[in-house]
Amino acid sequence: MKNYISISDIEHIDNWILEAKEIKRKPLSNNHLGKNKTLGLLFFNSSLRTRLSTQKAALNLGMDPIVMNVSGDAWGIEFGDGTVMNGNTAEHIKEAAAVVSQYCDIIAVRAFPTLTDKELDESEQILNSFVQFASVPVVSMESATGHPLQGLTDAITISENTTKKKPKVVLSWAPHVKALPHAVGNSFVQAMQKMDVEFVIANPEGYNLNPEITKDTPIYHNQEEALKDADFVYTKNWSSYEDYGKVLKTDLDWMITKDKIGDAKFMHCLPVRRNVVVEDAVLDSDNSLVIEQANNRTYAAQLVLKKILENN
Numbered sequence: 001m002k003n004y005i006s007i008s009d010i011e012h013i014d015n016w017i018l019e020a021k022e023i024k025r026k027p028l029s030n031n032h033l034g035k036n037k038t039l040g041l042l043f044f045n046s047s048l049r050t051r052l053s054t055q056k057a058a059l060n061l062g063m064d065p066i067v068m069n070v071s072g073d074a075w076g077i078e079f080g081d082g083t084v085m086n087g088n089t090a091e092h093i094k095e096a097a098a099v100v101s102q103y104c105d106i107i108a109v110r111a112f113p114t115l116t117d118k119e120l121d122e123s124e125q126i127l128n129s130f131v132q133f134a135s136v137p138v139v140s141m142e143s144a145t146g147h148p149l150q151g152l153t154d155a156i157t158i159s160e161n162t163t164k165k166k167p168k169v170v171l172s173w174a175p176h177v178k179a180l181p182h183a184v185g186n187s188f189v190q191a192m193q194k195m196d197v198e199f200v201i202a203n204p205e206g207y208n209l210n211p212e213i214t215k216d217t218p219i220y221h222n223q224e225e226a227l228k229d230a231d232f233v234y235t236k237n238w239s240s241y242e243d244y245g246k247v248l249k250t251d252l253d254w255m256i257t258k259d260k261i262g263d264a265k266f267m268h269c270l271p272v273r274r275n276v277v278v279e280d281a282v283l284d285s286d287n288s289l290v291i292e293q294a295n296n297r298t299y300a301a302q303l304v305l306k307k308i309l310e311n312n
């Protein structure tokens with residue numbers, strides 16, 4: 001594997017999960033693989049988990065991580081081809097990606113969508129420009145349309161916590177005050193489609209994710225019906241995809257409550273807004289897996305970095 005930019009870069013998810021569990025058991029067993037190698041982490045957006053767990057993964061492999069908040073700290077980067085750069089951007093991605101490639105053996109990038117320009121977001125301009133102009137492998141730390149390190153983490157977490165051969169997993173939309181990206185939802189859908197689970201999506205009308213991603217996964221507009229007999233309830237808000245980037249529903253009808261999910265395990269990528277997305281009683285219960293998910297971010301990232309280091 002050269003780059004890790006989508007869940008579709010995972011060939012056999014069951015093998016990846018087994019390998020991630022092995023890494024979790026012995027996190028330092030490959031601590032020479034990354035010796036004298038540098039991981040560059042470039043953030044165009046905020047992060048707590050991704051920023052720390054990806055560095056931790058690099059350290060476990062013996063790599064040296066270096067981190068930069070691109071927005072604000074670096075020169076404004078131009079992505080357009082042939083642009084006359086007489087505006088606010090000071091250097092082109094062609095130079096920026098080539099230069100960072102001199103300092104780093106792997107480049108990891110976080111770049112959220114605009115949520116106003118669907119075509120631009122779907123072109124994955126920032127991530128794909130790094131893939132195009134960097135001379136070293138590139139890892140997505142959440143891009144406009146996907147968060148594959150999170151999707152891999154979630155697959156590992158479900159595999160660790162299931163008591164059934166084929167559990168029922170529900171991805172339920174939940175309310176939020178802001179317009180949020182589709183990336184986490186998309187990658188979770190793609191990860192579940194690769195696993196042996198009974199998987200359904202619940203979201204209000206007007207909130208269907210990109211049909212090219214959901215494919216034939218059943219979509220319910222009745223949350224109660226979807227949640228029936230669920231073993232895992234994965235919750236996430238996203239803005240409308242059809243009415244791109246819009247918030248169409250602001251009441252709390254779809255908030256996840258203890259009453260709604262019963263004994264099902266609760267999952268969320270974090271950060272989560274308490275008593276908007278999910279009530280305290282769920283997050284504070286033994287059925288919440290959110291801290292375990294955050295822990296597994298390290299092992300998912302470590303597996304991805306290990307595979308890239310082994311191939312390059």
Ligand SMILES: NCCC[C@H](NC(=O)CCC(=O)O)C(=O)O
Nearest residue numbers: 142178180181183184269270271
């Ligand atoms: N990396 C995990 C989620 C990141 C982002 N959440 C957010 O922006 C939440 C912000 C807030 O609650 O204000 C998202 O939904 O894609």
Ligand SMILES: NC(=O)OP(=O)(O)O
Nearest residue numbers: 047048049050269270
């Ligand atoms: N889940 C996740 O990606 O968290 P951060 O946005 O804090 O990195």
